[in-house]
Amino acid sequence: xxxxxxxxxxxxxxxxxxxxxxxxxxxxxxxxxxxxxxxxxxxxxxxxxx
Amino acid sequence: xxxxxxxxxxxxxxxxxxxxxxxxxxxxxxxxxxxxxxxxxxxxxxxxxxxxxxxxxxxxxxxxxxxxxxxxxxxxxxxxxxxxxxxxxxxxxxxxxxxxxxxxxxxxxxxxxxxxxxxxxxxxxxxxxxxxxxxxxxxxxxxxxxxxxxxxxxxxxxxxxxxxxxxxxxxxxxxxxxxxxxxxxxxxxxxxxxxxxxxxxxxxxxxxxxxxxxxxxxxxxxx
Numbered sequence: 001x002x003x004x005x006x007x008x009x010x011x012x013x014x015x016x017x018x019x020x021x022x023x024x025x026x027x028x029x030x031x032x033x034x035x036x037x038x039x040x041x042x043x044x045x046x047x048x049x050x
Numbered sequence: 051x052x053x054x055x056x057x058x059x060x061x062x063x064x065x066x067x068x069x070x071x072x073x074x075x076x077x078x079x080x081x082x083x084x085x086x087x088x089x090x091x092x093x094x095x096x097x098x099x100x101x102x103x104x105x106x107x108x109x110x111x112x113x114x115x116x117x118x119x120x121x122x123x124x125x126x127x128x129x130x131x132x133x134x135x136x137x138x139x140x141x142x143x144x145x146x147x148x149x150x151x152x153x154x155x156x157x158x159x160x161x162x163x164x165x166x167x168x169x170x171x172x173x174x175x176x177x178x179x180x181x182x183x184x185x186x187x188x189x190x191x192x193x194x195x196x197x198x199x200x201x202x203x204x205x206x207x208x209x210x211x212x213x214x215x216x217x218x219x220x221x222x223x224x225x226x227x228x229x230x231x232x233x234x235x236x237x238x239x240x241x242x243x244x245x246x247x248x249x250x251x252x253x254x255x256x257x258x259x260x261x262x263x264x265x266x267x268x269x270x271x272x273x
Contacts, residue, residue, distance in 0.1 A: 003086035003150040010089040010146040011070075014096070017139045018246075025253065030258050039267055043096070 058247070058249035062242065069235075069242035077235040089147040091236055094220070095243035096140045101203050102247060103133030104172065108200035111193030120262060123189035126196055128254035130175050132247060137169045152216065160209040161217035168206055171199035185265075 073091045080087035110126035145155045156162065175195040182188035210219045220236075221225055228236060228252070229247065 003084060006086050006146050006150050007088055010143045011092070013142050013146065014092055014139055017135065017142070021135050021250075025257070029257060032257065032264060035264055035268075036260075038272065039264065042271060 054250055056252060058245055058252060062246040062249045065238075065242035065245045069238040072238045076230050078229070080232075083151055086147060086150050089143055091239040092243070093140060093143045093147060094135050094236060095239035096143065098240045099142055099243040099247035100133050100136035101207070102244065103129045103136060104168070104196070104200050104203050104250070106251070107133060107172075107196040111196035113191045114189055115197075118186075120185075120189075121259075123192065124187075124255055124258040124262065126189075126192055127179060127258055128251050130172050130179075130192070130196060131254055132250045134169065134172050134176055135250075136243075136247065137165070137172065141165060141169060157216070159217050160213040160215045161206065164202060164206040164209045168199070168202045171202060173187045173196070175199065 053108075055200050067200070073088050077088065077091065079085065107126050107129035110122045110129060114122035114126060148157070172195075174193055178195065179188055179192050179194075182191060209215060210217045226233060
């Protein structure tokens with residue numbers, strides 16, 4: 001079939017783009033969770049040493 | 051990281067493969083373009099989701115300017131980001147489709163040019179959001195840019211009719227120029243992309259809220 005490579009390339013671009021975005025989002029979510037943990041430990045320290 | 055209980059994320063997991071299956075196993079082969087025409091279904095679905103995203107960003111911008119509530123800035127930011135992602139994919143898939151059909155990766159056709167302008171406007175908006183540190187200022191700039199940028203959406207939609215364009219138009223004043231099986235496949239792809247858009251938008255809104263809460267807590271602690 002003619003132009004099959006373009007069809008494959010287009011669908012690979014779509015799925016790779018969406019997957020890349022989801023990976024980036026999950027990385028950012030992990031960063032938020034890490035910052036939240038740091039914050040929680042700082043609050044605990046402040047409660048212990050007022 | 052899609053939440054397991056998010057109904058849109060769950061629905062997208064079924065809708066996207068179903069739509070892809072319709073594209074490859076149900077939609078008939080287009081006579082002139084052949085197999086490469088199958089790019090069209092997801093290309094248009096992505097475009098529909100991008101337009102919806104910028105519409106939501108515009109509405110969120112208006113609400114933020116009127117009410118000055120943080121939630122509208124969060125929604126606007128999420129819509130802009132997801133909209134830029136979808137527009138990037140529209141431009142890329144369009145370019146890949148254009149190469150075998152028009153024999154070029156890019157041409158300064160009205161539809162393509164106005165779409166690129168739309169991408170530039172909202173990408174600039176994202177860059178601006180990253181550059182301005184003061185929250186209220188950032189939200190106002192972003193809202194104004196989203197409202198102004200949305201003006202380009204109807205221009206993109208009507209560009210192929212208003213000016214001489216080589217870009218095909220499916221939605222015409224006489225109706226939709228597709229045979230029933232192709233139309234059903236297109237509807238499935240548009241629906242799948244809108245569901246995915248809703249899942250991503252909700253996810254980004256939640257993250258934006260969490261980031262703002264974290265910043266507030268950090269500020270309170272540093273006082």
